[in-house]
Amino acid sequence: xxxxxxxxxxxxxxxxxxxxxxxxxxxxxxxxxxxxxxxxxxxxxxxxxxxxxxxxxxxxxxxxxxxxxxxxxxxxxxxxxxxxxxxxxxxxxxxxxxxxxxxxxxxxxxxxxxxxxxxxxxxxxxxxxxxxxxxxxxxxxxxxxxxxxxxxxxxxxxxxxxxxxxxxxxxxxxxxxxxxxxxxxxxxxxxxxxxxxxxxxxxxxxxxxxxxxxxxxxxxxxxxxxxxxxxxxxxxxxxxxxxxxxxxxxxxxxxxxxxxxxxxxxxxxxxxxxxxxxxxxxxxxxxxxxxxxxxxxxxxxxxxxxxxxxxxxxxxxxxxxxxxxxxxxxxxxxxxxxxxxxxxxxxxxxxxxxxxxxxxxxxxxxxxxxxxxxxxxxxxxxxxxxxxxxxxxxxxxxxxxxxxxxxxxxxxxxxxxxxxxxxxxxxxxxxxxxxxxxxxxxxxxxxxxxxxxxxxxxxxxxxxxxxxxxxxxxxxxxxxxxxxxxxxxxxxxxxxxxxxxxxxxxxxxxxxxxxxxxxxxxxxxxxxxxxxxxxxxxxxxxxxxxxxxxxxxxxxxxxxxxxxxxxxxxxxxxxxxxxxxxxxxxxxxxxxxxxxxxxxxxxxxxxxxxxxxxxxxxxxxxxxxxxxxxx
Amino acid sequence: xxxxxxxxxxxxxxxxxxxxxxxxxxxxxxxxxxxxxxxxxxxxxxxxxxxxxxxxxxxxxxxxxxxxxxxxxxxxxxxxxxxxxxxxxxxxxxxxxxxxxxxxxxxxxxxxxxxxxxxxxxxxxxxxxxxxxxxxxxxxxxxxxxxxxxxxxxxxxxxxxxxxxxxxxxxxxxxxxxxxxxxxxxxxxxxxxxxxxxxxxxxxxxxxxxxxxxxxxxxxxxxxxxxxxxxxxxxxxxxxxxxxxxxxxxxxxxxxxxxxxxxxxxxxxxxxxxxxxxxxxxxxxxxxxxxxxxxxxxxxxxxxxxxxxxxxxxxxxxxxxxxxxxxxxxxxxxxxxxxxxxxxxxxxxxxxxxxxxxxxxxxxxxxx
Numbered sequence: 001x002x003x004x005x006x007x008x009x010x011x012x013x014x015x016x017x018x019x020x021x022x023x024x025x026x027x028x029x030x031x032x033x034x035x036x037x038x039x040x041x042x043x044x045x046x047x048x049x050x051x052x053x054x055x056x057x058x059x060x061x062x063x064x065x066x067x068x069x070x071x072x073x074x075x076x077x078x079x080x081x082x083x084x085x086x087x088x089x090x091x092x093x094x095x096x097x098x099x100x101x102x103x104x105x106x107x108x109x110x111x112x113x114x115x116x117x118x119x120x121x122x123x124x125x126x127x128x129x130x131x132x133x134x135x136x137x138x139x140x141x142x143x144x145x146x147x148x149x150x151x152x153x154x155x156x157x158x159x160x161x162x163x164x165x166x167x168x169x170x171x172x173x174x175x176x177x178x179x180x181x182x183x184x185x186x187x188x189x190x191x192x193x194x195x196x197x198x199x200x201x202x203x204x205x206x207x208x209x210x211x212x213x214x215x216x217x218x219x220x221x222x223x224x225x226x227x228x229x230x231x232x233x234x235x236x237x238x239x240x241x242x243x244x245x246x247x248x249x250x251x252x253x254x255x256x257x258x259x260x261x262x263x264x265x266x267x268x269x270x271x272x273x274x275x276x277x278x279x280x281x282x283x284x285x286x287x288x289x290x291x292x293x294x295x296x297x298x299x300x301x302x303x304x305x306x307x308x309x310x311x312x313x314x315x316x317x318x319x320x321x322x323x324x325x326x327x328x329x330x331x332x333x334x335x336x337x338x339x340x341x342x343x344x345x346x347x348x349x350x351x352x353x354x355x356x357x358x359x360x361x362x363x364x365x366x367x368x369x370x371x372x373x374x375x376x377x378x379x380x381x382x383x384x385x386x387x388x389x390x391x392x393x394x395x396x397x398x399x400x401x402x403x404x405x406x407x408x409x410x411x412x413x414x415x416x417x418x419x420x421x422x423x424x425x426x427x428x429x430x431x432x433x434x435x436x437x438x439x440x441x442x443x444x445x446x447x448x449x450x451x452x453x454x455x456x457x458x459x460x461x462x463x464x465x466x467x468x469x470x471x472x473x474x475x476x477x478x479x480x481x482x483x484x485x486x487x488x489x490x491x492x493x494x495x496x497x498x499x500x501x502x503x504x505x506x507x508x509x510x511x512x513x514x515x516x517x518x519x520x521x522x523x524x525x526x527x528x529x530x531x532x533x534x535x536x537x538x539x540x541x542x543x544x545x546x547x548x549x550x551x552x553x554x555x556x557x558x559x560x561x562x563x564x565x566x567x568x569x570x571x572x573x574x575x576x577x578x579x580x581x582x583x584x585x586x587x588x589x590x591x592x593x594x595x596x597x598x599x600x601x602x603x604x605x606x607x608x609x610x611x612x613x614x615x616x617x618x619x620x621x622x623x624x625x626x627x628x629x630x631x
Numbered sequence: 632x633x634x635x636x637x638x639x640x641x642x643x644x645x646x647x648x649x650x651x652x653x654x655x656x657x658x659x660x661x662x663x664x665x666x667x668x669x670x671x672x673x674x675x676x677x678x679x680x681x682x683x684x685x686x687x688x689x690x691x692x693x694x695x696x697x698x699x700x701x702x703x704x705x706x707x708x709x710x711x712x713x714x715x716x717x718x719x720x721x722x723x724x725x726x727x728x729x730x731x732x733x734x735x736x737x738x739x740x741x742x743x744x745x746x747x748x749x750x751x752x753x754x755x756x757x758x759x760x761x762x763x764x765x766x767x768x769x770x771x772x773x774x775x776x777x778x779x780x781x782x783x784x785x786x787x788x789x790x791x792x793x794x795x796x797x798x799x800x801x802x803x804x805x806x807x808x809x810x811x812x813x814x815x816x817x818x819x820x821x822x823x824x825x826x827x828x829x830x831x832x833x834x835x836x837x838x839x840x841x842x843x844x845x846x847x848x849x850x851x852x853x854x855x856x857x858x859x860x861x862x863x864x865x866x867x868x869x870x871x872x873x874x875x876x877x878x879x880x881x882x883x884x885x886x887x888x889x890x891x892x893x894x895x896x897x898x899x900x901x902x903x904x905x906x907x908x909x910x911x912x913x914x915x916x917x918x919x920x921x922x923x924x925x926x927x928x929x930x931x932x933x934x935x936x937x938x939x940x941x942x943x944x945x946x947x948x949x950x951x952x953x954x955x956x957x958x959x960x961x962x963x964x965x966x967x968x969x970x971x972x973x974x975x976x977x978x979x980x981x982x983x984x985x986x987x988x989x990x991x992x993x994x995x996x997x998x999x
Contacts, residue, residue, distance in 0.1 A: 036929075036930060036931050036932050036935070038926075038927060038929075038935060039807060039808060039809050039935070041806075041809055042806065042807030042808060042809060042926075042939065043923070043926065043927060045806055045807060046807070046919075046923045046926065046939070046942060047923065049946055050916050050919050050920060050923065050946075053912075053915070053916065053919070053946065053949065053950050054912060054913075054916050056950075056954075056959070057912050057950075057953050057954070057957070058908075058909060058912055060954075060957050060958075060959055061866070061900070061905055061908045061909070061912075061957060062905065064863060064866050064867040064957055064958075065866060065867055065869050065870055065871065065900070065904060065905040065908070066870070066871060066905055068867050069867055069868070069869070069870035069871070069905075070870070071867070072863065072864050072866075072867025072868040072870075073867070073868040073870060075864045075867075075868070076864050076865070076867075076868035076880060076881055076886075076901075079861075079864065079880070079881065079884070079886050080880050080884050080886070245884075246884070253884075
């Protein structure tokens with residue numbers, strides 16, 4: 001095998017023989033001397049490797065494509081299909097005359113898309129020129145947010161742009177690629193303070209709410225207080241869905257409507273804007289509340305708490321400073337006093353006690369002598385009138401609001417019957433109004449006292465209870481429901497905020513028609529000649545009962561004279577109540593006014609009630625009402 | 632040229648190679664498709680691949696035209712030229728994707744590290760061909776020493792994939808040739824030490840990161856983990872029959888990274904499913920067996936070693952690339968022969984096959 005065929009040697013054209021020799025040695029075919037034997041192990045190795053290649057790859061492919069194929073198929077679908085929500089408009093809220101109380105407004109914002117922006121520093125400077133916000137602040141916002149957004153996603157730079165600014169930006173925006181005006185919906189409350197407590201507000205959903213409701217997602221607005229919270233399900237509507245086909249850079253390729261959005265229901269309230277306004281103005285900033293209710297239907301025509309807040313602050317995302325101002329002031333601005341606060345009712349409670357006495361066989365004609373005070377053991381219980389009322393029967397006692405009559409009669413009846421009657425009349429439990437966090441108030445009892453203080457009931461406490469002092473606590477709305485029941489034949493109605501709402505009977509007043517008529521008549525007399533003269537009108541049938549609820553035990557000054565309201569600490573001043581009804585031209589209303597730490601019922605709460613009747617029935621001409629400083 | 636030579640050509644190798652090339656070009660057509668709002672847009676990758684293929688065929692024919700045994704003489708000068716080019720590259724050269732791999736010749740760019748593989752195969756074949764018996768310690772280290780220079784120059788580019796390929800090819804050729812039993816056993820014991828040396832000294836941070844990510848893809852869902860996951864989703868979602876030609880959503884919607892180069896087979900898996908993949912792997916195995924049959928038939932040691940070198944060159948690329956795409960092996964930048972896009976690699980693949988065909992053609996030229 002030393003010789004071989006060399007047919008494949010290319011012909012070479014070399015001039016220099018020396019060079020030729022060198023090249024020849026390079027190109028000479030080297031032939032192995034011995035007979036070549038294939039490396040056996042090496043060949044087996046190659047075959048094994050091919051086998052391994054086949055089995056390993058095929059097994060793995062089988063696992064991926066057959067075993068887990070469906071799972072990966074799902075992942076691939078999810079890769080390319082995104083679901084995009086279509087927001088449903090939240091239902092609007094109107095008053096009974098269709099005046100808008102809660103609306104959705106467009107909020108114009110300015111957003112920046114980095115990818116399209118040629119010169120970011122210049123653009124940010126321009127935003128500062130438009131908005132008047134210092135450049136440094138705009139830069140700070142940009143630096144905070146631009147990590148969260150991909151280069152083609154918009155970053156919101158300005159929100160809530162005014163119309164003037166919007167038109168200016170719109171006319172100049174063409175010169176700034178990358179800037180875009182975006183529209184979002186926001187909740188607005190055009191009546192601000194007037195409906196703040198009733199409507200409540202919406203704000204961005206928190207994690208707890210999202211965990212409880214699968215329909216909610218990050219950034220949604222949900223009701224947090226008032227009707228916005230209570231009627232959330234009706235107002236919210238249902239979001240729609242788009243299936244959006246995207247590529248890896250989340251550029252949208254195609255959109256398919258998967259579910260139509262359904263807007264929230266519009267809700268018309270029974271409340272009356274002008275009446276609410278009158279009530280809020282009449283309270284003139286005092287802490288207090290007004291309830292106006294139609295006794296026959298249970299519909300609320302006004303439900304006002306003062307001081308009020310601007311609920312737009314919450315809808316826009318409240319600033320820390322505003323929140324601190326609202327939540328830490330000593331007037332508890334955020335509290336709805338008509339339903340979320342319970343107070344001692346004072347003499348207004350006598351309306352309940354009188355009905356109770358009648359139902360327990362005490363004759364209206366039975367009189368009691370009031371010497372101005374009554375002794376029980378070592379304790380002395382005063383009547384509000386220092387000199388006493390002399391002999392009083394039930395009607396006189398109500399009209400003049402004689403305390404001694406009620407002390408003695410209540411002692412006869414006993415706490416157990418008082419408790420039962422009060423509870424049956426709707427006290428000590430929520431009225432069922434469609435607002436969150438309604439308080440129950442408190443009807444004390446032997447059991448309650450033992451449980452609460454570990455002590456037995458004493459007689460003096462029954463005395464206190466009889467005039468609406470002591471442990472008794474009621475909410476203004478409970479008084480409204482009770483007075484309405486006196487007028488409507490005994491139905492304890494659920495106070496209805498929605499105009500189309502049904503009349504819901506929560507219970508029956510355990511009193512005969514005779515009893516109710518007696519109490520109503522007594523109220524009529526109190527309004528015409530008693531302590532509630534403040535609301536008396538010639539053009540309407542009126543009734544009322546005032547109350548002055550002591551917050552602390554009666555304080556006497558050194559000269560054995562009661563302190564004037566202005567001389568007392570604010571937190572120690574009496575609560576002023578007036579519970580009234582009025583009927584004119586077939587329309588009957590119940591108006592309850594409570595002024596927290598206001599002082600005397602007739603002098604403080606009375607004028608507020610009067611202004612409300614003026615709004616309801618029209619202002620009486622040429623009538624001089626003597627503002628009497630009777631209790 | 633002797634016409635009888637044609638009858639000795641390993642036709643099954645040629646045919647399976649051409650089939651792979653056509654499948655690759657077709658797959659590249661689909662992989663280059665991008666769905667936009669307005670419809671599909673195809674870039675010209677497959678056309679360029681076809682042009683490169685024709686260049687490759689030319690190189691293949693050129694390599695087949697002379698007796699392969701002459702290559703043995705060229706082994707040293709070729710090796711030195713490649714070393715020189717690699718050295719040149721460390722001094723000049725374009726930096727692309729953070730790696731300095733391309734040498735600009737003015738009209739085109741070449742990747743000297745690709746040619747280095749060929750040079751190492753040739754030189755190793757030449758050196759091993761002189762040894763009739765299994766390798767002892769001395770010969771073993773002599774052979775390894777050849778690879779040290781190009782490997783060091785390539786690893787500083789940095790291009791771990793090519794370095795790894797060169798070492799693997801060399802290992803394959805040494806094992807094919809045969810080692811003394813004790814050398815082999817001691818090497819096996821030493822392997823873990825070498826591996827830990829590589830991990831702590833030889834690797835860049837991003838390379839370490841890739842291996843860590845491979846072990847736990849959830850760690851890095853935006854980076855390498857994303858590649859691994861998206862590639863698995865692509866292959867897995869092909870299920871049994873695949874989504875159909877040019878219907879792969881993972882590739883068209885650009886979820887799949889590197890879809891015409893290293894991850895091209897993921898596009899194939901997505902569109903042709905398990906059936907298609909099975910066929911492709913069978914074709915690759917057939918292709919490797921065809922190379923193996925030439926190694927079996929070669930009548931001299933140099934030819935046999937040359938074919939073995941080519942065998943390992945293809946074997947490792949196929950195994951590592953597909954293994955990487957289907958999540959068996961960490962992500963390393965190694966393309967799949969004939970399927971992935973790449974000019975230099977395509978020309979080199981054809982050249983390699985040309986050498987195998989050369990050996991098969993001339994297998995009866997000795998005892999005539």
